[in-house]
Amino acid sequence: MLAEARVRNTIFRKANLRHGRFQSAVIESCKFQGAVLSNSSFHHARIATSDFSETEFSGAQFLRSQIHSCRFCAAQGTDANFSNSRLKSCDFSRASLGGAKFYQTDLSGSQFDRCWLRGADFREAQLNGVLFGRADLTETRFRGAMLLGADLRGANLTGARELTGQQFMQARTDESTILPNGTRGPYRRHSGAERPVTA
DSSP states (O other), X not given: OOTTOEEESOBOTTOBOTTOBOTXXXXXXXXXXXXXXXXXXXXTOEEESOBOTTOXXXXXXXXXXXXXXXXXXXXXXXXXXXXXXXXXSOBOTXXXXXXXXXXXXXXXXXXXXXXXXXXXXXXXXXXXXXXXXXXXXXXXXXXXXXXXXXXXXXXXXXXXXXXXXXHHHHSBOOTTOBXXXXXXXXXXXXXXXXXXXXX
C-alpha cells in the first residue's frame, strides 16, 4: 500500500506489485523495470522521470494521473486505463497496449514507435506531435482526437474508426501508412480512405 506516499529514487526492479495501490502517490525518478504491476491502481498519481520498461501492467488503472517524461518501453499493458490523464513526453516504444484506454488523455509529445495498440481507445485525446511510427493501430477509435502534427508514417490503421479527413490532413502520412480502408497512403483529401471497410 503506497497510496498518497511520496516515493523518490527507489528501485522496484522485478518486484511483484500486482494489485498494488498507488492512488494519489508522488513517484519521482523510480525504477520499475521488469516489475509486475498488473491490476494496480495509480488513480490521481503524479509520476515523473521514472522507468517502467518491460513491466507487466495489464489492467492497471491510471485514471486522472499526471505522468511526465517516463519510459514504458517494451512494457505489457493490455487493457490498461489512462483515461483523463496527462502523459507528457512519455516513451511507449515497442509496448503492447492492446485495448488500452486513452479517452480524453493528453499525450502531447509522447511516442508509440512500433507499439501494438490494436483496439485502443483514443477518443477526444490530445495527440498533437505524437509519434506513431510503425505502430499497429488496427481497429482503434479516434473520435474527436486532435492529431495536429501526429506522425502516422509506417503505422497500420486498418479498420481504425471515427477518423475524419480533417484529422488526417493535420497528421503526417506517407506511402508506408496503411489507411483505415486498407489502402496505402499518403492520405489524400476526399479519397474516403478514412472510412474503414465494413463486411
